[in-house]
Amino acid sequence: MSTPATAPGISKIGQIAIVVENVDRAVAFYRDTLGLPFLFRAGDLAFFQCGETRLMIGGAAEAEFRHPGSILYFFVPDIKAAHAQMKARGTEFRDEPHMIARMPDHELWMTFFKDGEGNTLALMSEVR
Secondary structure (H helix, E strand, O other): OOOOOOOOOOOOOOOEEOOOOHHHHHHHHHHHHHOEEEEEEEOEEEEEEEOOEEEEEEEEOOHHHHHOHHHHHHHHEOHHHHHHHHHHHHHHHOOEEEEEEEEEEEEEEEEEEEEEOEEEEEEEEEEE
């Protein structure tokens, strides 16, 4: 597939914004429960690093942005171990890790949970 000459050159997601009601509670979840590296806080916004992607957590000043976010799928090498560790930290999962699809060289596994703000998130893993 060729790239149009006018393409903006998008190559990866640089940042994802997650709307929350309580920034302090969200910081505690993403830092302490998920273990994401906390970068900095600027007013009502908090920033974390997740691989090459930065997560911005904050309140929405405008009504059009006050809604649950998209599902983020956090890739982990060992989904059962990550699930057990997060459960021990108080995360409530809506299911156990389970296989979603069998690929030629691995199985795709997922499990879903909510952060303290009610956003649905997931862990995903490629099990060989």
